[in-house]
Amino acid sequence: MAMTDYPYASNFLNPQPAWPVNASCEAFKDINVTTPQKDVPNVDPLTDYQREILTAVKTASDIYFNYTGQTNCTNYNDTDATGNLDGAGWNVLACNQLAMPTAMGPDSMFIEEPFDYDAYTK
Secondary structure (H helix, E strand, C coil): CHHHCCCCCECCCCCECCCHHHHHHHHHCCCCCCCCCCCCCCCCCCCHHHHHHHHHHHHHHHHHHCCCCCCCCCCCCCCCCCCCCCCHHHHHHHHHCCCCCCCCCCCCCCCCCCCCHHHHHC
């Protein structure tokens, strides 16, 4: 979803709104995370808080997997998540040709991890 975080709607992977990352974060905006949640024993296997989090995760994932309601059920076996794009070629590029460091400094959203291009190419 972050790869297609454009300021306009797109559909070359799956139909998504403009700024899909922001749209997916909206699912969590009303969840109170500052108050510690206590597990209250009940007959239901999930607490209300756990159900609220799980529902938000599903809502957020639907921004990528089912934004327009195009499917009746999310296919959790779709681990490539390439949607309309034939992703087979991507695996070849990622393995053979594209160096893809994810964190090049403290300002990245990813955990900082040094990248040594020379070591990578060897």
